[in-house]
Amino acid sequence: MLVSSLPSELLEEIMELLDKQDLLACALVCQALLGRCRRHLFQNKLExxxxxxxxxxxxxxxxxxxxxxxxxxxxxxxxxxxxxxxxxxxxxxxxxxxxxxxxxxxxxxxxxxxxxxxxxxxxxxxxxxxxxxxxxxxxxxxxxxxxxxxxxxxxxxxxxxxxxxxxxxxxxxxxxxxxxxxxxxxxxxxxxxxxxxxxxxxxxxxxxxxxxxxxxTTLALPLLRVDVDDDDDIISIREALEKMGQTLRKLVVPFSQEFDSQFDPEMLRALDLSRFSNLQALIINDVSEFYNLEDGQGQTARLVGFVTQLQASTLEEISISLPASSYSGLESWALFDAHFASHRFPSLRRMTLEDPRQDKGFFRTALPKLFASGVLRVLDAVPVQFVAEDSK
The missing domain is CATH 3.80.10 (Leucine-rich repeat, LRR (right-handed beta-alpha superhelix))
Structure with a gap:
């Protein structure tokens, strides 16, 4: 059977199954498939x-x-x-x-x-x-x-x-x-x-x-630090974020336990989540090289206090990556649980909590309302993920 006689849809499905080496070999031996192979190589960024x-x-x-x-x-x-x-x-x-x-x-x-x-x-x-x-x-x-x-x-x-x-x-x-x-x-x-x-x-x-x-509509910020001698940078960033309050849809914020300035008052004013009234996705990543295991209560209180500023009823997705062992404050997690299990977020569809140390049991204990409501379920994945279902 000639390749040219095969249905185009079938050829496309076959191409999707081939890896880079297969596509290169196919392009060499079959002139009729040369164009398709090249297109899949480049469009799928295999080449x-x-x-x-x-x-x-x-x-x-x-x-x-x-x-x-x-x-x-x-x-x-x-x-x-x-x-x-x-x-x-x-x-x-x-x-x-x-x-x-x-x-x-x-x-x-x-x-x-x-x-x-x-x-x-x-x-x-x-x-x-x-x-x-x-x-x-x-x-x-x-x-x-x-x-x-x-x-x-x-x-x-x-x-x-x-x-x-x-x-x-x-x-x-x-x-x-x-x-x-x-x-x-x-x-x-x-x-x-x-x-x-x-x-x-x-x-x-x-x-x-x-x-x-x-x-x-989408902004990924760097790890911000407050310079005690010159806070012009953070003030400029705060002023810019204030002007994006109505239009920003996705915000990515990294933070580190190694810098106390992450929760400096000027920093918190700059990253005031309450101003983003139409936010749809929030992604927070702990990028610490070394984790503080001795101040779990304080770390959790600061993080939860920061995140629960968020009031946007348009919120659809939250993703937080952190080691549970460094954020062990159950009282603060209870506030997080109550805040996001409430009906103030009718559009929330997905919540992912990633723990690089894979402490499944901690989040089951820390977020009882979210589990009891059926909003969260545990996926067998690495890192551990809790995904909010469309069940509100």
């Missing part, structure tokens, strides 16, 4: 084009070739650019070729650059970063090396070079001094932002100045 100094010239030659048929299938690119590499200039001139890849929707970009007046245009406003007009997801790791006189890195200008971006993640900034303002406009459809510590203040201020904060 990501990686651009680094050692291969950037060869990649340019391939894309430039009239015989290249890969272009329409490439969906994701991971690029690493280092200012000290001898091939770095190729990144500047490759943008017109990259625009021949209309299916690219995701770019992960690791940039190391010596920031000064002669490099900012090539790295932040022109060249490589202008080659992705259709990218919707931008993931950045940046190292900005600086010498005197200090020239702030115009990170906002770089982001503005991606007009179709809707999902921005700035995972890391090193040696960073970011420009405090920019005339560049944020991507018009940008609505999901995940920020590392050094990016939070300048990016939120930029979005605010551009009148864009109201368009942000």
């Amino acid at each position: 990501v084009i990686e651009l680094v100094p050692r291969n950037i010239s060869r990649f340019a030659q391939v894309i430039r070739s009239p015989h290249c048929t890969l272009g329409p299938y490439i969906c994701s690119i991971y690029a690493r650019r280092y200012y000290w590499a001898s091939e770095d200039s190729v990144f500047t001139f490759i943008a017109p070729l990259l625009r021949r890849l209309p299916a690219v929707r995701s770019l992960r970009f690791r940039l190391q650059v010596l920031v000064n007046g002669t490099t900012v245009d090539d790295h932040f406003r022109q060249g490589f970063v202008t080659g992705f007009p259709h990218v919707t997801r931008l993931h950045l790791h940046c190292t900005f090396e600086q010498v005197r006189p200090i020239y702030p890195a115009p990170l906002q200008d770089l982001i503005a070079c991606f007009p179709a971006c809707v999902d921005l993640e700035i995972e890391s900034l090193s040696n960073a001094r970011i420009a405090s303002s920019s005339n560049a406009r944020p991507p018009p459809e940008l609505h999901s932002v995940s920020l590392c510590q050094d990016a939070a203040k300048p990016i939120l201020i930029w979005l605010d100045a551009a009148g864009h904060l109201g368009k942000i």
Whole structure:
């Protein structure tokens, strides 16, 4: 039987079952399935084009070739650019070729650059970063090396070079001094932002100045700390969050037991959950490297006091990841239990409590009302999960 005679739906189901090696082999031995194999490889991110100094010239030659048929299938690119590499200039001139890849929707970009007046245009406003007009997801790791006189890195200008971006993640900034303002406009459809510590203040201020904060529906904050000598950063973040109270739908907040400032009054004002009246999802992760096993009562009281500020009747999902052994205050968990078992949250559909130490019994004891009402059930999974059912 010829492959071409098989139903298209059957072929698609078969492709979904194949792993990367199977798809590559299939593409080699069956010309009729070449296009399907390539599409599944790239769309399912089994194959990501990686651009680094050692291969950037060869990649340019391939894309430039009239015989290249890969272009329409490439969906994701991971690029690493280092200012000290001898091939770095190729990144500047490759943008017109990259625009021949209309299916690219995701770019992960690791940039190391010596920031000064002669490099900012090539790295932040022109060249490589202008080659992705259709990218919707931008993931950045940046190292900005600086010498005197200090020239702030115009990170906002770089982001503005991606007009179709809707999902921005700035995972890391090193040696960073970011420009405090920019005339560049944020991507018009940008609505999901995940920020590392050094990016939070300048990016939120930029979005605010551009009148864009109201368009942000998903925000992942970094681990925030209060500087006792200079609290301008936390005040700026608080002012930005106040302007997002009506529009934010999903909030991700990490915290650490290693920093007392996590529950500093100024911090709590900045992260006042009561202002988010239309929030649908709250995700809280304890990212502590070392857990405090001696102050379980206090840790629990502070955490529960923070979370139970939430009053949004629109809430659909809560996810909290923490070690139960460090949050042993049953009285505080009783308040949590009563708060979220009440009818003030008619839309709540899912609650996940993750314990990396897998202490199942603790949460059964700590949350009796939620269990008794049938709202929560225990899944046999790692880590332990309690999932709220649609039973209200």
